[in-house]
Structure formats: C-alpha cells, structure tokens
Amino acid sequence: MAKCDICGKGVHFGNAVSHSHRRSNRIWKSNIKSVKVKTAGGDGKTMHVCTSCLRSGKVERA
Numbered sequence: 001m002a003k004c005d006i007c008g009k010g011v012h013f014g015n016a017v018s019h020s021h022r023r024s025n026r027i028w029k030s031n032i033k034s035v036k037v038k039t040a041g042g043d044g045k046t047m048h049v050c051t052s053c054l055r056s057g058k059v060e061r062a
Helices: 052-058
Strands: 012-017 023-028 030-038 044-050
Touching: 023 052, 044 052
Parallel strands: none
Antiparallel strands: 012 023, 030 044
C-alpha cells in the first residue's frame, strides 16, 4: 500500500471487536490518489497524495 508523499500517511492497524468482544486484526487504509503535481522546474510529476492534503491545498495539481 502506498504512503502519501506529502505527510507520510499510510495504513493503520488495530482490532475489530465483535459483539461478543472477540478480537481480530483489521486495517484502515488511507484514501491515497495518484496525482500529477507541478514541480519547481515547471514539469509535471506523478505523486501519491492523500485526499486530506489535496483538499488543504498542500499540493498544486498540474
């Protein structure tokens, strides 16, 4: 699973707890998109960016 190239957000692990309190492993996957981003040289570059970074304006799309 990819990580956000801006903030480093990735997969989180924890326990799924049933009604009878039996525990099993579970995963929360972050919402990461492959986006073309403008770089300092004016070129476009593809990066993995989470949607919270996209909405907050930390990345300028190409």
